[in-house]
Amino acid sequence: MRTPVTLFLLAANIAIFVLQTQAPDGLIPRYALWPLGEGFQPWQVLSSAFLHGSLLHLGVNMLGIWTFGRELESAMGSLRYLWLYAVSVLAAAxxxxxxxxxxxxxxxVGASGGLFGLLAAYAILFPHRKLILLFPPIPLPAPLFVLLYAAFELYAGVTGTLSGVAHFAHLGGLVGGLLVLRGRRRRLRSR
Incomplete structure (x- = not known):
């Protein structure tokens, strides 16, 4: 299974994390996504998706991109997959x-918005696949898993649960992924 975009995303995120740990300022002041009027620069909508707050943060995101990205890229083709990921990152930002x-x-910071777009696409393209929650380990159909995860993200974002996590960015990435797949299906139907 050839998945050059997935491999590129993994390599770029890991390389930038290493650079981030070696840079005197950690790259956050210039390349993280800052609120409008608080240091925001247009490039941050993309650059922030390649920065991570910790090794665990990086590891979880890269595991998700590896797990879902390879199969999605094989099914969609590399260019459509890259488009899916990019739109999801931009929607998250x-x-x-x-x-x-x-x-x-x-x-x-983080690739989570892009990852949530991949989750949305995975649920649509592979609706009969089972995904397993870690706690408790219950296998769920991919669409139900994603729906429950989205509901939790909305709840956590509204209530402030798990502060320090960009819950609304996750939801934005999910919506970005849904929009890309919806547009793809509409084009296929019109042919």
Missing amino acids: ATQLVAVSFGDPVPT
Whole structure:
């Protein structure tokens, strides 16, 4: 299974994390996604998706991209898969910019928005696949898993549960993924 975009995303995220740990300022001040008026620069909507807050943060995101990305890229083709990931990252950043305009001006980092777009696409393209929760280990059909995960993200974002996590960015990435797949299905039907 050839998946060059997935491999590139993994390599780029890992390389940038290593660079981030070696840079005197950690790259966060310039490349994280800052709220509008608080240091925001246009490139941050993309650059922030390659920064991570910790090795665990990086590991979880890369495991998700590896797990879902390879199969999605094989099914969709590399260019469509790259488009899916990019739109999901941009939708996550836009959603986060709106969400933080009502809260504390803190920077956002991570590939989670892109990963949530991949989750949405996976649920649509592979609706009969089972995904297993870690706690408790219950296998669920992919669409139900993603729906429950999205409901938790909405709950956590509204209530402030698990502060320090960009819950609304996750939801934005999920919506970005859904929009890309919806547009793809509409084009296929019109042919």
